[in-house]
Amino acid sequence: MLRVIEQINFQYQKWQSRKSNLVFKQKKLNVKLKDLSILDWGCGTGRFLRHLPTILDSSNSFCGTDYNKKYVKWCSENLDEIKFKNNSLLPPLDFKADSMAVIYGISIFIHLSEELHFSWIHELTRV
Numbered sequence: 070m071l072r073v074i075e076q077i078n079f080q081y082q083k084w085q086s087r088k089s090n091l092v093f094k095q096k097k098l099n100v101k102l103k104d105l106s107i108l109d110w111g112c113g114t115g116r117f118l119r120h121l122p123t124i125l126d127s128s129n130s131f132c133g134t135d136y137n138k139k140y141v142k143w144c145s146e147n148l149d150e151i152k153f154k155n156n157s158l159l160p161p162l163d164f165k166a167d168s169m170a171v172i173y174g175i176s177i178f179i180h181l182s183e184e185l186h187f188s189w190i191h192e193l194t195r196v
Contacts, residue, residue: 102126105170109133110162110193111177115144115151122150132169134162159185160192169196 103126109118112133121131131151135141136158145153156162172193178186 103128105129106168107131107171108164108169108173108196110156110172110174111135112144112153113137113140115140115148115153117175118151119144119148132164160188162192162196164196166195172196 107121107125107129109115109132112118112135115133118131118133121129133141133144133148133151133153134156135144135153136156138155141153141155144151154163174193178189181189
């Protein structure tokens, strides 16, 4: 059990170091990410998205979407400052055209067929 806890602590410290590097790089490069709508497409449990409100400027708005209703429900109940929506396996998303300045998805396309790749690329471009 102690080894597991040590491994978790090591991974957390590694993540904190990366997070600090991200903030440092943002300041060093003088990048101003303000007044942006940011979407995590396929957010799951919000493992990445949950940290953005504390890292980025508070003028940004944050959204997460996932097809798993349980994840969206949990995120909605536990992660403040972020809006969450369900989506289906097929497009469209429930957003107006050109409503998001930044859209990212972590390891989403690997779960989709080639046909869905093209459908989602078209939809994400629309949003």
